[in-house]
Amino acid sequence: MSINCFKINNKLSVKQDSSIPNIVEIALLIDQIKSSIWLFGIPSWLFGITDRSIAAFSDGYLSPIEIFQLFTASFFFVSWLYLKPDESFNSNDLDPSQYQEYLDRTQANKLQVKKLHMISQEYILPFPYICQIYHLLNLKHLETVHSFSLNNLKIFQISHFQPTNTGGIIKFQTILDSPANPLRLWRQPIVEVDLILHTPYTVELSIPVYNNKRIIVIFHAFPLNDSEHQFFIDIYSDLEWPKPLLQIILHFASCLTLFEDLPYLRALTEKNIGRLFNLSRTSNHETALLFKRFVELYGSSGEATKLLEGREES
Secondary structure: OOOOOOOHHHHOOOOOOOOOOOHHHHHHHHHHHHHHHHHHHHHHHHHHHHHHHHHHHOOOOOOHHHHHHHHHHHHHHHHHHHOOOOOOOOHHHOOHHHHHHHHHHHHHHHHHHHHHEEEEEEEEEOOOHHHHHHHHHOOOHHHHOOOOOOOOOEEEEEEEEEEOOOOEEEEEEEEOOOOOOHHHHOOOOEEEEEEEEEEOOEEEEEEEOHHHOEEEEEEEEEEEEOOEEEEEEEEEEOOOOOHHHHHHHHHHHHHHHHHHHHHHHHHHHOOOHHHHOOHHHOOOOHHHHHHHHHHHHHOOOOOOHHHHHHHHHO
């Protein structure tokens, strides 16, 4: 929001020409050279002013020429400070054709992301933020809490887990036991789903569908206080279905799963929330690996308020 939260141009196969030089890296290199030259100039000017000052005051008398030299050196030094280069690049840093190419490609990426965005939903829920995070990162809730909407979907196995600096990635295979499961409209009977903890507030669920298409759900959960949190749901997809129809289906599915979540979140609220942050009490089951990683990074002290305070400071 990562969301590098979310590299949609990689996940949903937005193609770019790999032969095009990386314009951003070139511009950043130019910026770095400019900054290095500017920084080198500061001690050079200070040395010059100091040297002239010592020479001027050595005889205890300031001549008009010495005063003029000191004034000129000081003027140029102050001017040099105001010449600090900008950190971001612009059209002056690049060849006009390269800069226009970069602008065109950036605009195309924005339009592609906008095209792939299906729906957004926003809620303020009367439950502690940690309950929502526990719910999103605990895979077992897919089999239990959403047994109706997912028609008894089962987690077949955990195929991959990778900790990251700010979270982790877990890949797990799910199976549709029932031949009448409506999810077969979207996906194969057995698929590998990705669940990614990008930040303490952002979780991504990436679901493969037919013909290398995907549905990607981005959850953002932000604590408002000890008993409420703000919850955002954004769904992206490259399915070649009529967009209005797909939006209606996704809105309905999202509302249905949230409705199923409410009793579960309420039950979690009635428990000892601090216990969820205790690493020694966190489940070691493979389906809870991502939540355990969350506790390792953000909750080992057992204080949920740390995340709330961090959110308010940001």
